[in-house]
Amino acid sequence: MKKLTTIMAVLLLTVLTGCSNEQLEDQQYNQKKKNKGLELPIENPETNTGEHCFYTSLIAGQHHTAGSVTIDVVGGNLIVTYTTNEEWELGTTHLSIGVCEEGWVPTTGSGNPQIGHFEFTEPYSEGPHEVVYIIPITDIGDNYCFAAHAEVEGPTGGETAWAEGSEFSGNSWAMYSEFNLSSCNSPS
Numbered sequence: 089m090k091k092l093t094t095i096m097a098v099l100l101l102t103v104l105t106g107c108s109n110e111q112l113e114d115q116q117y118n119q120k121k122k123n124k125g126l127e128l129p130i131e132n133p134e135t136n137t138g139e140h141c142f143y144t145s146l147i148a149g150q151h152h153t154a155g156s157v158t159i160d161v162v163g164g165n166l167i168v169t170y171t172t173n174e175e176w177e178l179g180t181t182h183l184s185i186g187v188c189e190e191g192w193v194p195t196t197g198s199g200n201p202q203i204g205h206f207e208f209t210e211p212y213s214e215g216p217h218e219v220v221y222i223i224p225i226t227d228i229g230d231n232y233c234f235a236a237h238a239e240v241e242g243p244t245g246g247e248t249a250w251a252e253g254s255e256f257s258g259n260s261w262a263m264y265s266e267f268n269l270s271s272c273n274s275p276s
Contacts, residue, residue: 144253146240168185168234172240175243179238181219184201188233193206200260231268253266
């Protein structure tokens with residue numbers, strides 16, 4: 089009888105744990121979306137809801153849309169989120185952002201960006217399909233440019249990916265985007 093009671097207790101615990109696992113994962117995911125009480129926008133990697141301040145595609149290997157890069161303003165912070173589609177996974181990411189003028193991004197003498205010298209390489213949160221950077225707005229100004237680079241793995245293997253935009257003046261396919269902060273309303 090004691091064995092039967094122990095087995096029943098273990099089974100009950102297993103069922104309860106299994107049922108609450110999904111809730112725990114949701115809670116952990118939402119906790120990762122917070123920074124000092126800051127609620128970050130939830131990104132749906134399959135659709136562009138149009139609710140972001142800025143949205144552009146994440147292009148892998150020059151020919152594949154691997155996901156998106158979005159920008160939102162929350163409080164006094166700029167939230168830059170890289171999100172991949174299900175078939176792509178994020179590896180190392182690099183982000184350079186600054187007021188649009190010469191010198192906002194480190195480049196080689198030939199005009200190619202030096203991703204190893206980008207100022208943002210340590211995201212606030214990261215996972216296989218999402219990386220989030222939180223940047224104080226006071227650090228950038230109103231009219232800014234950003235270059236978002238990622239290493240991705242997908243159906244075609246490992247690829248370099250860039251947020252879609254204008255090409256740099258060098259001989260690579262690296263891209264950057266320009267955005268005016270005043271066109272974005274910040275939720276307080």
